[in-house]
Amino acid sequence: MHGEDGQPEDRPDVASDIGSVEAPSRAQKSSRRDLLRLSALGGAAIITIRPGMAQAAASVNMCTIAVPDAARSTKWIKSDGTLVSKNTANSYPGPTSPLKAADIKNAINYNTSYPGYTSAQSSAYTNYIKKLTQGTAGFTCFASIQNPA
Amino acid sequence: MRHLQIRIGPAGFRIGSAWPGPLAAMRDLYAGYPMPQDDIPTHTARIEPTRFWRRWIRPQVAICGDHMLMDTVPMALRHGLLAAEMAMNLQMALGERRFLLLHAAAVERGGKALILTGESGSGKSTLAAMLGEQGWRLLADEFVLIDPESMMLHPFPRAVSLKNSAIPEMERIVADQSRFGPLLRDTPKGHLRHLRPNADAIARMDTLAAPALILFPRFGEAPQVQGIGRAELFVRLTQGSTNYIPLGERGYGAMTKLMTLPAAMFAYPDTASGLDIVERYCAEVGL
């Protein structure tokens, strides 16, 4: 599944699909067949580990993430989550108030939209969040959403 | 609020309760367990009324402590012991950072550990409890603790949660009735009864074991054994780890090492066949 942003599939239950795969640390000699297989099947080339926590599904989290962070609040968010100048094509202003942890978790796991925003806007916001790294405002909240801490 | 303190492996618990009943049941269930190291608990758990009047009027039990969950369904007071156990689980799941946690049971023989992991209902608790009565040492039921640096398994011998048909099975085998908690009917997980690990498991809770084999049992089907690819193993193990992500690189390092252990999945129709398959796998890896 490749959306216009080339979003990778999140499929933590892929057990049977990758059951036959080789050990990761072994150096593989890739072949033309591998490249073709990927392009022909359009299959997931990236599987992101997102451990489920069925027991703690209702997050302990009350945290929020401002999109974008306060330091760059005048920027708009492109559909792939990068920040661009106002009015750039295919970009949107950020949400008027910070997004809630519970909504973000649902958007990441189920592709739901944020209340009051279209799916295109929501997708852009979620892509921004997925790119957060340590040091950027909102990262701690994002990390705790993936596994309540 | 009354309190009880017990040490289970490397975790020292301080358990508070607004009602005396559940705490007394806890005290009986964990008879013989040591106190927290230096009297300092590492985890605090509490069961308390959802609103102050719910202490007396159709009592409703909420679980809390250092870490909490919002919007959980309250429990009835007659299931207070279960609530206290769940409160301990919650504190471990959300707060433990010294060890990588796996949602698994484990038993030890000859210094090496067999890890039984999988979803709820897979039968791992029952198999572990059975093995614990057949010469193996029970190390853990709900959580397996792995030290990310040494990769050794630190025993965490909590009371085993027996559900539904497992209850009469274990009642037939365990002679010492005092090791059983009260029968809890109609809990969210069906009928439930707790079983305290035997004296050896309690006495040797600080004796570590080296993980040697990982098995994924699946109860309720015709006997079947199946290998498991490394990538699938990694995904399944992380699925069952409640603190993989917060541990960051330590967790990643530990999981990549765990992934190199022998591992397999098997389906089984009843406990006897399950135990048989387990012993055959163990023989294969020298356990």
Added chain:
Amino acid sequence: MTLLYHKPSGVTHFLASPLPEMLALLREVPCGADILAERLCHRLAIPCNDEAVTVVTERLAELAAIGLVHSA
């Protein structure tokens, strides 16, 4: 499948070939999709054609979507 722990985000990914090779090439010398496709095919000792360029362009976009690469 190669396992990758991305330190800045703390997220673990499995990457199927040729993504790990692409990342390795970009770490050596950053470049755009077209040049990357050429370098990748050279490294894998396979002929470079339009199909390869398409695959590399798509996969590069996926890597960017989850923050493993950034466009300059």
